[in-house]
Amino acid sequence: MDAVALLQIRQFFGQKKIFLLVLFLAIPIGLSGLVRAFGDLQGDGLELGMTYFLFFLYSQCVVPLLALLYGTGILNSELEGKTLTYLTTRPIAKWKIVASKYAAISACLLGAVLLSLLVSWILLKASGGARLFLGLAASSIGATLVYTAVFAALGSFFQKRPMIIGIVIGVVEFAISFIPALARRMTVTHFLRSLALRIIRPPHLEEIQPLAELAELGPSIAVVAGVIVLALGVAAWVASTREYVMAEQV
Amino acid sequence: MDALVSARNLTKLYGLVIGVNDVTLDIPKGVHGLLGPNGAGKSTLMKLITGQLVPTEGELQVLGERPWNNPSLFRRIGFCPEQDAFYSFLSALEFVTVLARMSGLSWSQAQGRAASALERVGATEFMNRKIATYSKGMRQRTKLAQALVHDPELLILDEPLSGLDPVGRREMTDLLNALAKEGKGILVSSHVLHEVQVVTKEFLLIYAGRVLASGNVHEIRALMNRHPHRITLRSPDGRHLAQQLVRDLPIAGIELDEEKGSFSVLTRDPAGFYDGLGRIVLESGLRVTEMVSEDDNLDAVFRYLVARD
Amino acid sequence: MPIFELGYRSWTGTLRPPAARVWAITKTGIALAFRSKILKRIVFMAWMPLLYFAPLFFGIGYVTDPTRDLEKRGFLVGIAQAFLGETISARLVTDPESVRPVAWSMAYHLYYSGFQAFFTMLVAAIVGPPLISQDVRTKAFLLYFSKPITRVEYLLGKSGTLFFYLFMITLFPGLVLYGISIALSPNLVAFTQTAPMIGKIVASSMIIAVPTTFVVLCFSSLTSDGRYALMGWFSLCLIGETTYHLFWRLLKIREPWVPLFSLRETMRIGIERVLNVQGQISVLGVGKDLQRQLESYSSTCPPELAFGYLAGLFLVGLIVLWHRISAPVRI
Numbered sequence: 001m002d003a004v005a006l007l008q009i010r011q012f013f014g015q016k017k018i019f020l021l022v023l024f025l026a027i028p029i030g031l032s033g034l035v036r037a038f039g040d041l042q043g044d045g046l047e048l049g050m051t052y053f054l055f056f057l058y059s060q061c062v063v064p065l066l067a068l069l070y071g072t073g074i075l076n077s078e079l080e081g082k083t084l085t086y087l088t089t090r091p092i093a094k095w096k097i098v099a100s101k102y103a104a105i106s107a108c109l110l111g112a113v114l115l116s117l118l119v120s121w122i123l124l125k126a127s128g129g130a131r132l133f134l135g136l137a138a139s140s141i142g143a144t145l146v147y148t149a150v151f152a153a154l155g156s157f158f159q160k161r162p163m164i165i166g167i168v169i170g171v172v173e174f175a176i177s178f179i180p181a182l183a184r185r186m187t188v189t190h191f192l193r194s195l196a197l198r199i200i201r202p203p204h205l206e207e208i209q210p211l212a213e214l215a216e217l218g219p220s221i222a223v224v225a226g227v228i229v230l231a232l233g234v235a236a237w238v239a240s241t242r243e244y245v246m247a248e249q250v
Numbered sequence: 251m252d253a254l255v256s257a258r259n260l261t262k263l264y265g266l267v268i269g270v271n272d273v274t275l276d277i278p279k280g281v282h283g284l285l286g287p288n289g290a291g292k293s294t295l296m297k298l299i300t301g302q303l304v305p306t307e308g309e310l311q312v313l314g315e316r317p318w319n320n321p322s323l324f325r326r327i328g329f330c331p332e333q334d335a336f337y338s339f340l341s342a343l344e345f346v347t348v349l350a351r352m353s354g355l356s357w358s359q360a361q362g363r364a365a366s367a368l369e370r371v372g373a374t375e376f377m378n379r380k381i382a383t384y385s386k387g388m389r390q391r392t393k394l395a396q397a398l399v400h401d402p403e404l405l406i407l408d409e410p411l412s413g414l415d416p417v418g419r420r421e422m423t424d425l426l427n428a429l430a431k432e433g434k435g436i437l438v439s440s441h442v443l444h445e446v447q448v449v450t451k452e453f454l455l456i457y458a459g460r461v462l463a464s465g466n467v468h469e470i471r472a473l474m475n476r477h478p479h480r481i482t483l484r485s486p487d488g489r490h491l492a493q494q495l496v497r498d499l500p501i502a503g504i505e506l507d508e509e510k511g512s513f514s515v516l517t518r519d520p521a522g523f524y525d526g527l528g529r530i531v532l533e534s535g536l537r538v539t540e541m542v543s544e545d546d547n548l549d550a551v552f553r554y555l556v557a558r559d
Numbered sequence: 560m561p562i563f564e565l566g567y568r569s570w571t572g573t574l575r576p577p578a579a580r581v582w583a584i585t586k587t588g589i590a591l592a593f594r595s596k597i598l599k600r601i602v603f604m605a606w607m608p609l610l611y612f613a614p615l616f617f618g619i620g621y622v623t624d625p626t627r628d629l630e631k632r633g634f635l636v637g638i639a640q641a642f643l644g645e646t647i648s649a650r651l652v653t654d655p656e657s658v659r660p661v662a663w664s665m666a667y668h669l670y671y672s673g674f675q676a677f678f679t680m681l682v683a684a685i686v687g688p689p690l691i692s693q694d695v696r697t698k699a700f701l702l703y704f705s706k707p708i709t710r711v712e713y714l715l716g717k718s719g720t721l722f723f724y725l726f727m728i729t730l731f732p733g734l735v736l737y738g739i740s741i742a743l744s745p746n747l748v749a750f751t752q753t754a755p756m757i758g759k760i761v762a763s764s765m766i767i768a769v770p771t772t773f774v775v776l777c778f779s780s781l782t783s784d785g786r787y788a789l790m791g792w793f794s795l796c797l798i799g800e801t802t803y804h805l806f807w808r809l810l811k812i813r814e815p816w817v818p819l820f821s822l823r824e825t826m827r828i829g830i831e832r833v834l835n836v837q838g839q840i841s842v843l844g845v846g847k848d849l850q851r852q853l854e855s856y857s858s859t860c861p862p863e864l865a866f867g868y869l870a871g872l873f874l875v876g877l878i879v880l881w882h883r884i885s886a887p888v889r890i
Contacts, residue, residue, distance in 0.1 A: 031802055
């Protein structure tokens with residue numbers, strides 16, 4: 001399994017899509033610079049504003065896009081590159097291949113995302129202190145792990161156009177998470193948001209988001225962890241039971 | 251029986267497309283060629299054997315175990331796929347080392363065994379360069395090295411000679427012969443018949459998803475009485491010799507080629523013909539300067555087997 | 560018996576003009592893209608807003624018909640008040656025909672900057688990314704440029720494919736809607752009053768189609784894997800839109816360049832300028848509801864900046880695209 005993980009890490013840094021990763025993670029840093037230059041970084045509502053700004057930018061925008069790019073390609077990229085044969089004709093169970101690749105991709109993404117988040121937070125004059133950074137880091141970690149797992153499951157089901165399907169699901173889920181009804185509790189976004197806001201508890205939060213509508217910290221972590229396990233389980237099960245047919249076979 | 255591969259009514263369908271059609275076979279230990287034209291089902295059969303596809307119907311066993319979803323079997327199997335695909339950012343040594351590691355070797359063993367496998371296939375000179383810079387032949391050798399690195403009992407090679415120059419082909423066939431002598435089971439698929447004949451005389455002939463024939467090529471040919479054997483002879487006194495042969499031997503037909511100064515006989519009893527030929531030549535004093543059996547080979551066998559009436 | 564020569568004979572006809580080669584590339588691209596079931600469904604859905612807008616235009620025509628008794632215009636006047644506001648609706652009594660151009664402009668503004676902007680993003684995402692990236696991946700470049708096809712013809716052919724589908728959801732339904740609206744109007748005065756709308760529909764469609772086409776093709780030319788081009792396009796749309804809303808609504812940063820983050824908003828500003836919604840509203844008078852209406856159409860970003868940005872996107876996309884397809888073919 002470690003050989004698969006190390007190979008995945010080599011692929012992660014050896015492929016051209018690393019440029020996309022760098023670009024995606026540089027965008028929030030650049031935007032934070034613009035906010036520092038043109039925004040009002042003082043005042044009462046600063047911490048609340050920074051919380052939502054960095055939360056939406058990272059956990060709802062950049063991280064899901066990166067997870068979509070890498071998660072859907074866990075086995076699909078091997079299939080398209082026709083290198084999957086080398087992995088499936090080794091004495092390694094297919095579910096272990098999926099798990100190892102997921103672990104490697106998640107670890108690489110987490111490191112990159114947290115580094116970018118740290119730089120952005122520093123650029124914004126470390127608003128809100130360590131608690132704000134911790135809350136955003138927790139939600140970014142959760143977002144990275146859960147979205148990568150969900151899109152890995154999506155990629156294992158849909159070999160054609162998983163990205164478009166993933167984007168539609170992501171946009172719909174995001175929209176539903178704002179509906180003040182039971183439906184929002186069926187979205188991962190709601191629990192990631194609850195996780196961040198419960199840890200940070202910025203001043204004036206109640207003015208725009210009643211605390212009662214947020215999930216508690218424990219259940220938020222449990223739901224996110226549960227979705228990760230479920231999605232990975234689905235991805236592993238599909239990988240184990242599915243035949244991967246190279247284009248020229250059909 | 252200790253068969254390498256054993257199949258019973260094995261069928262594989264891709265939707266409505268037949269990949270392999272009701273195949274029953276036992277491949278004993280040794281070296282075997284799997285032959286057929288493009289689209290015959292060779293790759294499908296290979297992928298069933300290597301557990302990449304699951305049979306639609308029937309049973310398949312490789313080294314006594316089912317290959318589908320049976321990763322532990324791959325400690326004993328080495329597979330060299332047909333497709334020209336690699337992790338191009340790695341060198342051959344890194345590539346084979348990581349695959350050796352995946353095969354269960356420790357890190358310390360893996361690199362050493364990888365270097366040995368690459369040396370065996372003649373890839374030492376370029377093994378530290380990135381695969382993206384390799385020629386087709388270099389990539390082919392790298393593929394073979396990854397199949398050999400964990401010292402498997404059974405090697406399954408899908409078009410291993412593809413892309414190699416004549417020298418490379420000779421080196422590869424020498425390697426395959428050496429591996430066969432070591433007692434490894436080898437299943438080689440190809441559509442280049444004469445090259446595989448150098449490696450083995452045991453074949454499976456596959457066409458349109460069905461196994462047409464299996465066994466030694468000469469035995470197969472001998473059984474094909476519907477198609478007379480064609481034997482071409484050259485003699486300074488061809489006409490006289492031809493007359494004598496027609497009179498005394500079991501001959502189904504004869505053709506003269508005056509331009510080349512030769513003639514061809516068609517016979518359903520090649521053994522009887524060869525026996526009688528020697529006697530006639532001695533008794534008559536006529537000379538035979540050249541004799542060629544044109545279709546006692548795989549190409550002819552295959553052509554006859556797939557020809558429609 | 561005569562022996563007939565059945566071997567190869569040279570063709571002695573006349574070669575068709577370059578435009579035919581461009582059309583051959585475009586037609587092939589259209590046919591290939593049309594195999595996608597998702598695309599067919601999206602194009603079908605992109606025409607569905609006509610079901611909403613056609614009755615709306617009928618209602619506008621009905622309430623702005625001066626020959627009809629105001630009382631008989633009944634509940635439609637109420638709907639018009641909800642759509643147009645009190646001040647404008649009051650004009651329906653004194654000068655109903657003057658309201659028609661304003662109402663049409665507002666309706667088309669909603670049509671293009673709301674519904675069709677969303678469908679544009681989807682259609683461009685499905686059709687655009689594989690157009691050039693697939694040629695790179697499959698080395699079809701070698702086939703194209705072994706024929707007497709210039710780089711310009713190749714570029715025109717490929718962009719023609721995307722233009723076709725974008726016009727399928729912007730220009731063609733816009734013109735059909737215009738035709739339906741004229742047909743549902745009480746008399747031909749509607750046509751004489753709104754004839755310039757045809758040019759505005761074309762201009763609005765071009766504002767959407769031109770930068771979109773060249774940005775997407777630029778992404779497509781940068782990679783041999785269409786998925787990355789797709790990611791680039793979606794990221795530009797989603798990250799840009801999110802950034803715009805974060806800056807504008809959350810952080811209240813209202814610099815003129817902030818709307819430029821959102822491609823949709825930038826196009827909206829350009830479309831609004833073409834349709835001149837604010838200018839037409841202002842002519843009708845003053846009032847608090849009018850002020851609110853004007854604010855909903857206005858932006859801190861001047862239209863010139865928006866047009867300049869869109870032109871810049873077009874030029875940068877074109878330059879990168881040209882550079883990529885002119886590069887020596889790498890095998």
